[in-house]
Amino acid sequence: MLERSSCPGPSRRLGNQGSLLPGSRTPCKERCLPPWLLGSSPSQDRLVWRGPVTLGFFPLVSWTGQFRVIGPGHPIRALVGDEAELPCRIYPGKNATGMEVGWYRPPFSRVVHLYRNGKDQDAEQAPEYRGRTELLRDTMGEGKVTLRIRNVRFSDEGGFTCFFRDHSYQEEAAMELRVEDPFYWINPSVLVLIAVLPVVLLQTAVGLLYLCLQHRLRGTGRRVGCRGPVPETRNTGPLGACWPDGQF
Structure with missing residues (x-):
């Protein structure tokens, strides 16, 4: 007043x-x-405030129990059949072992992995991720966790959302996984060449082996001569048969 x-x-x-x-x-x-x-x-008379005096200090915002979730700043890349690791952390760092931590995929919030009450909730996972995920908790006391996905598929490509929940307070961060084929860099014509090349090499090897055997047979073959009662007809027997020299 x-x-x-x-x-x-x-x-x-x-x-x-x-x-x-x-x-x-x-x-x-x-x-x-x-x-x-x-x-x-x-x-001159002064205006005096008759009541509680408010000092000119602004109260600092208390961040007790509040945090931000930070994901990777770039897409995560993985090859088909390999493993992919999706890191996630809270800032400022704090012990997250008592929090609820999970990953889900939009647009229908399919649960990729969920950690609650100190253990993994496998029963709540989407069917396509059961048995393929693992939560790495070695640094969970520092507020850092990593989701490992085994046997990566092409269907795993796309967006993921990581979240931390402490009682009623929750924050999340989005990230992206890109799945690549191990032979994505090879031109289709090169693939055809790779498929045909072994056949060509095999045929070439068989042809060279055949020529080598023919050459050896000609080099070691015996001279053939003929003997019979008709001397004027050389290289033939009585009935026109031929024998190697020295047989008779």
Whole structure:
């Protein structure tokens, strides 16, 4: 409440000639309010706040029990069939073992992994993630956790949301997983060449082996001659048969 007030006391206000006027009261800037609130003119009445005095200090916001959730600042990449790790942490760091921590996927909030009451809630997982996830809790006392997904599939690609819940307070962070094929960098024509090349090499090897055997047979073969009662017909027997030299 604001009102005009003067300081009571035995002092008397000086008149024009410097005399004291009986019964008068003068504003007491020394005792009512400090000089920096009164100004420089001592002859005017001041507005004095009659009530609780509010000091000019702004209260600091208490962050007790509150935090922010921070995810990776870039997409996480993984190959089909490999493992993917999705890190998540709270800031400022604090012990999160007593919190509820989980990952879910939009748009229908499918539960990828859920940790509550100090243990994993496998029964609440989406069917496609049962048996494929693991919560790494080695640094959970510092507010840091990592979700490991095994046997990554193409269907795992997309957005994930990590959340921490402490009683009724919850914060979350979004992240992205990109799944790649191990041979994504190979041109389709190169794949065809890779498939055909072994067949060509096998045929070439078989042809070279055949030629090598023919060459060896020609180099080690015996000279063939013919003997019979008809000397004028060489290389033939009596009935036109031939025998190797030295057989008869």
